[in-house]
Amino acid sequence: MSFLSYLINGISLGSVYAIIALGYTMVYGIAKMLNFAHGDVIMIGAYVTLTAMTSLMAPTIPAILLAIVVCTVLGVVIERVAYRPLRNATSPLAVLITAIGVSYLLQNIALLVFGANTKSFPSVVQLPALSLAGGNLVISSLTLVTILACIVIMIGLTLFIKKTKAGQAMLAVSEDRGAAQLMGINVNGTIALTFAIGSGLAAIAGVLLCSAYPSLTPYTGSMPGIKAFVAAVFGGIGSIPGAMIGGILLGVIEIFGRAYISSQMADAIVFAVLIVVLLVKPAGLLGKKIQEKV
DSSP states (O other): OHHHHHHHHHHHHHHHHHHHHHHHHHHHHHHOOOOTTHHHHHHHHHHHHHHHHHTSOOOHHHHHHHHHHHHHHHHHHHIIIIIGGGTTOSOHHHHHHHHHHHHHHHHHHHHHHHOSSOEEOOOSOOOOOEEEGGGTEEEOHHHHHHHHHHHHHHHHHHHHHHHSHHHHHHHHHHHOHHHHHHTTOOHHHHHHHHHHHHHHHHHHHHHHHHHHSOEEOTTTTHHHHHHHHHHHHHHOTTOHHHHHHHHHHHHHHHHHIIIIIOSTTHHHHHHHHHHHHHHHOTTOSSOOOOOOOO
16 A cells, blocks of 8 residues: 555645646747746745735635735746846847846745745645545545646646637747737737746645645745756656646656655656656657757
């Protein structure tokens, strides 16, 4: 039963990585930018939720909704102020350096506002655990909610992109930004919407992550953000199903690495597996090779 327990915990952790990875993969797929400040948006979302629940005494659901709104607005502001002026920059390093700068800016703002002390994060799911196999396998309600949230978000996002005009505009911009603009699509608005969706999902991921690992600091989002980026690359950056598959596989590998090999080597194992996968399939599991036009 321990194997099944580790597997379920890995899927739960991987579901959080998958939700975060969606932000990376959508922004890259549509705007061809790597938003390395995405991990810190997770942290901001967790702090907003915690502040709303403790200082404002808000119920859980309104607190999470407030965090989603704040992170959505933050994502749009980041795109408008930091990334849009550099969209046509000759060097891609300009965007990368700016993203790192935005990341440090958010961390230092959190330090000034919330302090450096570690804060305890309460669980947002207060439901009885599910007991299976005569009590030998116990699945927490948070684990079930996390996995279910990932599935619902993935299905909803897929339907949004395939069935709505805004989603079709995202696909058009991802294929050819110039041609999409000639067809009357608002490219700036579409990219801003992409940042908004990704940042809103980051708030949900931050709440789920801090509920499972109940501690919060201004640096909480750094490593999960990096791992989620790895998950996006693992599955094929730019592919929404790839983000889900990459995230879940990454979570399972990490949990099994901690359980059966070494808890201290778990992160190294994750990155080693990524290197092996990229050596075999450079575009990721579901990624497509893009031929550059000359």
